[in-house]
Amino acid sequence: xxxxxxxxxxxxxxxxxxxxxxxxxxxxxxxxxxxxxxxxxxxxxxxxxxxxxxxxxxxxxxxxxxxxxxxxxxxxxxxxxxxxxxxxxxxxxxxxxxxxxxxxxxxxxxxxxxxxxxxxxxxxxxxxxxxxxxxxxxxxxxxxxxxxxxxxxxxxxxxxxxxxxxxxxxxxxxxxxxxxxxxxxxxxxxxxxxxxxxxxxxxxxxxxxxxxxxxxxxxxxxxxxxxxxxxxxxxxxxxxxxxxxxxxxxxxxxxxxxxxxxxxxxxxxxxxxxxxxxxxxxxxxxxxxxxxxxxxxxxxxxxxxxxxxxxxxxxxxxxxxxxxxxxxxxxxxxxxxxxxxxxxxxxxxxxxxxxxxxxxxxxxxxxxxxxxxxxxxxxxxxxxxxxxxxxxxxxxxxxxxxxxxxxxxxxxxxxxxxxxxxxxxxxxxxxxxxxxxxxxxxxxxxxxxxxxxxxxxxxxxxxxxxxxxxx
Numbered sequence: 001x002x003x004x005x006x007x008x009x010x011x012x013x014x015x016x017x018x019x020x021x022x023x024x025x026x027x028x029x030x031x032x033x034x035x036x037x038x039x040x041x042x043x044x045x046x047x048x049x050x051x052x053x054x055x056x057x058x059x060x061x062x063x064x065x066x067x068x069x070x071x072x073x074x075x076x077x078x079x080x081x082x083x084x085x086x087x088x089x090x091x092x093x094x095x096x097x098x099x100x101x102x103x104x105x106x107x108x109x110x111x112x113x114x115x116x117x118x119x120x121x122x123x124x125x126x127x128x129x130x131x132x133x134x135x136x137x138x139x140x141x142x143x144x145x146x147x148x149x150x151x152x153x154x155x156x157x158x159x160x161x162x163x164x165x166x167x168x169x170x171x172x173x174x175x176x177x178x179x180x181x182x183x184x185x186x187x188x189x190x191x192x193x194x195x196x197x198x199x200x201x202x203x204x205x206x207x208x209x210x211x212x213x214x215x216x217x218x219x220x221x222x223x224x225x226x227x228x229x230x231x232x233x234x235x236x237x238x239x240x241x242x243x244x245x246x247x248x249x250x251x252x253x254x255x256x257x258x259x260x261x262x263x264x265x266x267x268x269x270x271x272x273x274x275x276x277x278x279x280x281x282x283x284x285x286x287x288x289x290x291x292x293x294x295x296x297x298x299x300x301x302x303x304x305x306x307x308x309x310x311x312x313x314x315x316x317x318x319x320x321x322x323x324x325x326x327x328x329x330x331x332x333x334x335x336x337x338x339x340x341x342x343x344x345x346x347x348x349x350x351x352x353x354x355x356x357x358x359x360x361x362x363x364x365x366x367x368x369x370x371x372x373x374x375x376x377x378x379x380x381x382x383x384x385x386x387x388x389x390x391x392x393x394x395x396x397x398x399x400x401x402x403x404x405x406x407x408x409x410x411x412x413x414x415x416x417x418x419x420x421x422x423x424x425x426x427x428x429x430x431x432x433x434x435x436x437x438x439x440x441x442x443x444x445x446x447x448x449x450x451x452x453x454x455x456x457x458x459x460x461x462x463x464x465x466x467x468x469x470x471x
Contacts, residue, residue, distance in 0.1 A: 020453050023062060023117045025060055025448065026448060029206065031250070035410060035451065037411045038456040038467065038469075040413060041437045049468045051464070054083075054464045057072035057459075059459075068083040070464065071113070073110055080096070080124040080134065082136065108156075113203075114158040130144050131166060161183055163228045167180055172200075177194050178194055178226070190230055192233075200244040200245075205248040206228070207339075208250070218259065222240055236345070237349070251371065254337065254351060255338075275320045289316060290320065307319055334371070335352065336351040337351065357381050358373065360403075361403070365407040373407075377401075378397045380426060381393045381394055408449050408451055410454075412428050415456065423439040423440075444461045445461075
């Protein structure tokens with residue numbers, strides 16, 4: 001009897017002791033919430049479990065069981081590779097069969113999307129090729145070539161898996177779309193035309209609430225929700241910037257969205273005059289088209305490649321007017337949406353909004369009843385999740401520079417990393433800014449960290465590092 005009781009107890013306890021995973025960009029459910037008690041202070045001399053050299057890339061760790069998957073560019077080839085979680089030892093590496101590598105922003109990478117997994121299959125996505133599915137031994141299971149997105153900054157949105165489907169959002173300057181592929185075979189399940197949207201770099205998010213799941217996608221000017229089953233649109237909300245970078249999160253029954261881009265702040269808005277008035281002065285050869293040389297110096301000329309949607313070197317009136325409308329309608333804000341909407345929910349389901357001191361690329365994290373953001377320059381803000389009331393706003397953390405990595409949290413702490421490689425650790429329970437540590441990795445960081453079982457995994461420009469409390 002005692003033996004039987006002990007065996008039953010062990011079976012009940014075992015799932016609680018199982019290792020956690022980080023199966024996609026920003027971990028379980030894309031929330032950026034880790035497990036265990038990662039260290040607050042760490043460096044190359046303190047709490048470093050291991051450090052290994054890895055190919056250059058901006059993708060974040062995808063972790064399942066004892067393995068870590070990353071992508072990178074090595075010797076001109078785009079590769080997916082797998083490391084042993086215990087010591088960082090490389091287990092396998094496979095190259096994507098891409099004919100050429102897409103162009104990127106000067107500080108970007110063609111290996112930016114993070115892998116995702118359902119535990120059996122590992123999904124890698126490169127704008128230069130398409131989608132590749134491996135098992136965790138590196139065996140290729142299927143592949144789905146896709147055209148490279150039409151945007152000179154490269155591909156950044158990561159794939160996710162939901163309801164047995166791999167979701168790819170390909171927002172670009174011409175022909176934007178979203179596609180769902182069967183995770184077992186790669187066969188197309190559904191496709192959504194998003195041609196009204198321009199370039200976007202935000203990873204889609206599955207909002208789970210009230211016993212249901214809906215697929216939320218940030219885009220230029222609009223936020224949209226889709227049915228996971230068939231891709232049909234559920235609702236839309238206006239109030240986004242021209243270009244979507246950050247990814248949403250959810251907490252306390254609300255969807256939380258952050259969106260910012262140049263030219264959308266009040267007092268700093270970029271305005272374009274109507275095409276006829278502009279062309280009357282600038283179209284020197286009077287052919288009804290505008291070349292780069294015909295644009296005067298300034299912020300509009302600096303965005304010529306965005307205005308020239310099809311990249312043919314000539315801006316037409318429709319191309320010009322489309323972007324003029326985007327500048328006019330863009331909204332920079334962090335805002336919250338309540339569930340249950342349909343159609344245009346802009347005026348009915350937006351619960352609160354804040355439009356100052358916003359992050360550019362770094363996605364927010366929601367924990368302990370508050371949503372925390374980090375603006376480039378090292379300005380931290382925290383808002384009450386339910387009301388949007390500032391707990392603190394634009395407080396300096398004394399770690400300057402841009403912030404491209406998204407925030408993650410664990411054990412009451414928030415970790416956010418500057419491009420310069422300073423890991424700022426904030427107290428997520430305090431009602432005022434409380435910086436617990438500033439850890440200088442002495443290397444650039446663009447990838448978002450992962451936290452699993454008390455270990456924080458951080459990718460720099462050349463290494464993957466694992467930091468955990470020394471025993």
